[in-house]
Amino acid sequence: MDKKLIVALDTDDGEEIDWITDILSKTVSWVKIGFQAFSTVGTDVFSWQNGRGFNTFLDLKFHDIPNTVARDVGSMTIHGANMINMHASGGMEMMQTARLKSESVAKERNIPKPILLGVTILTSIDEEGFQSQFGSKRQISEQVLYLANQAKEAGLDGVVASPLEIELIRKSCGDDFVILTPGIRPNWAESGDQKRITTPAEAIKRGADYIVVGRPIIEHDDPLEAVEEILDEMKGM
Numbered sequence: 001m002d003k004k005l006i007v008a009l010d011t012d013d014g015e016e017i018d019w020i021t022d023i024l025s026k027t028v029s030w031v032k033i034g035f036q037a038f039s040t041v042g043t044d045v046f047s048w049q050n051g052r053g054f055n056t057f058l059d060l061k062f063h064d065i066p067n068t069v070a071r072d073v074g075s076m077t078i079h080g081a082n083m084i085n086m087h088a089s090g091g092m093e094m095m096q097t098a099r100l101k102s103e104s105v106a107k108e109r110n111i112p113k114p115i116l117l118g119v120t121i122l123t124s125i126d127e128e129g130f131q132s133q134f135g136s137k138r139q140i141s142e143q144v145l146y147l148a149n150q151a152k153e154a155g156l157d158g159v160v161a162s163p164l165e166i167e168l169i170r171k172s173c174g175d176d177f178v179i180l181t182p183g184i185r186p187n188w189a190e191s192g193d194q195k196r197i198t199t200p201a202e203a204i205k206r207g208a209d210y211i212v213v214g215r216p217i218i219e220h221d222d223p224l225e226a227v228e229e230i231l232d233e234m235k236g237m
């Protein structure tokens, strides 16, 4: 059972989620639920997927005032998410308040606290787009490192970043800091809208704790075959 690959269930089709998770349940231990799947299945998704042996990463990328994000994260902790993310650009107070809320509700109810991650800069944004759209003079890597350190200072467990930034973050934030990377494309898959990408093997070699792969698996004719190819490649590292 692989512990590093997270399959992004980016679909609002409940039946599709059902058959894909059914065939992957003996091979993969994490699934990612975004807005599409969450709007279809709702909070039952956690017990449903846990019942199949999956951990669930809730990818709703919270970004709001501290009180709202704290309540969102607290509520999703109670519902049973195993990993939750929020935009690190939401600020130190937002991240700290959310982390404290998650810790306190988990303690009160004697349930596990989910892994909390800060999203740095989306993997669909390249250097040119970052500077022109964000009005920033920084390089993406500088901003990613800045946000990763903010997330660490706020007490989050780690960050979501491009595989291209892993070494930089690892060096600055240490071995225990979780680095999860989307923007993963096997050589046989199309990149689509993702820009700062590597192969699964390269991301593992660079030190990713988790890699997220969506379309190359769920749009494949045989999702299990796609997963097995990716895992074979990762094992070669």
Ligand code: C5P
Binding pocket: 008, 010, 034, 059, 119, 120, 121, 122, 123, 124, 160, 161, 182, 183, 184, 192, 194, 212, 213, 214, 215, 216
């Ligand atoms: O289909 P694909 O492999 O590109 O899916 C990647 C998944 O990871 C998508 O669900 C996307 O929303 C998510 N994600 C991302 N970049 C981030 C954070 C999350 O691509 N920085």
